[in-house]
Structures are given as C-alpha cells and as structure tokens.
Amino acid sequence: MMKLYWAPRTRSLRALWVLEEAGVPYERVRLDLSAGEQKSAEFRAINPMAKVPALTDGPLAVAESGAICAYVAEAVPQAGLAPPLGDPARAPYLRWLFFSPGCVEQAFLAKSGNVQLRPESAGFGDFDRVFDVVEAAVAKSPWLLGEKFSAADVMIGLDLHFGIDIFKLVPSQPALRAYVDRSRPPGAPARQGDRGSPGLNR
Numbered sequence: 001m002m003k004l005y006w007a008p009r010t011r012s013l014r015a016l017w018v019l020e021e022a023g024v025p026y027e028r029v030r031l032d033l034s035a036g037e038q039k040s041a042e043f044r045a046i047n048p049m050a051k052v053p054a055l056t057d058g059p060l061a062v063a064e065s066g067a068i069c070a071y072v073a074e075a076v077p078q079a080g081l082a083p084p085l086g087d088p089a090r091a092p093y094l095r096w097l098f099f100s101p102g103c104v105e106q107a108f109l110a111k112s113g114n115v116q117l118r119p120e121s122a123g124f125g126d127f128d129r130v131f132d133v134v135e136a137a138v139a140k141s142p143w144l145l146g147e148k149f150s151a152a153d154v155m156i157g158l159d160l161h162f163g164i165d166i167f168k169l170v171p172s173q174p175a176l177r178a179y180v181d182r183s184r185p186p187g188a189p190a191r192q193g194d195r196g197s198p199g200l201n202r
C-alpha cells in the first residue's frame, strides 16, 4: 500500500488530493514540521531534502509533489488521471504538470519576495504572463486538458487556490475563480456546482 508523509497547509495537499482522486487505499503519516520531524534520519532516508510530501510504495520512494502526482496517476491508470502514452493529450498534460513548479511557483516566490527579474531570463517570464496563460486555458474548457480532469488540474488547481484564496497574490479573475470553484481543492469551501469529487473536505 502507498504511504504518504504529509503535513497540513503545505504542498502535501497536492499529494493528498491526487490520492483521493485515485480512489485507492493509502496510509497517511502526518509529520509535525514545527517539531522538526521532517529532519529525522528515518524521513531523510525517504526524502533527503527533508521536506513533505513524500510517498513510498513498497520499496520505492517518491518525493516532489509534482512527481507524486505523476506517479500516482500512472500507478492507478483506472482512475484516468493521466492520458496514456500515445494519447495526444499527453503533451499538454506534461506541459501543465511542469508548469506548476516551473512557472507558477516561481512567479509566487518572486511576487511574495518582491524580487525583480528580467522576464527574458526568468523561466516564468513574468507574473502576469503566467496567470494570463492559465486563465486563457481554463476559460476555454472546464479542465486543462479539455473535458477531462487530470492530475495536472490537481497541481494547477491547488496553486490557484493558494494564490487566490490563501496568499492573495493572484487577482480573482472570473475564469480563474470559476476553475478553482469547480475543481474544489482540499481546504477550499464547498460551492454550488462544484464537481463533488472525492476529497478531504467532501
């Protein structure tokens, strides 16, 4: 059985969410970050970065929330969270999975730290460009891949929930707001018309 090492109000929510969507049994191990449990030798053997989330699956260990989303989506193909090899939707799927840590997270960091970077050198370009691109994608179809929810929506959906509702960094543009409401990440309040999929707050 897969075992997830997690802590509340962290990037662990991506991993919790994808596991709930996958609908398979898994074990949760909650770490107390303020007590430094992530720095134990036992946990560092699972993730040498001493950060949550981390997932074990028998002898395998996967760290990095994006990698965990990709791993779970492929380990549980019947959940339909990742287009299979050869499916044309695989290209945008991979692009959005990487867009989250590669562009969205970097834009958050730069904005919250008030760091000015040259858009030509910063991998995310600039903050507005990142969210304009996401907004255009979710304005034209319900999910990033069109009609089908995927693990990429877990990554970007949680990013937007944090960016809009928690950090208040991203303006609540109507298309972005509607996307977060319909994906309903863990921790987000129930809204009328949400997808009502399995999750931690449902």
Ligand SMILES: N[C@@H](CCC(=O)N[C@@H](CS)C(=O)NCC(=O)O)C(=O)O
Binding pocket: 009, 010, 011, 012, 033, 038, 050, 051, 052, 053, 063, 064, 065, 066, 101
């Ligand atoms: N790139 C990693 C980042 C993980 C990360 O920074 N986790 C934070 C919580 S959101 C953490 O474990 N912080 C505790 C620490 O660094 O001691 C991922 O996406 O999983």
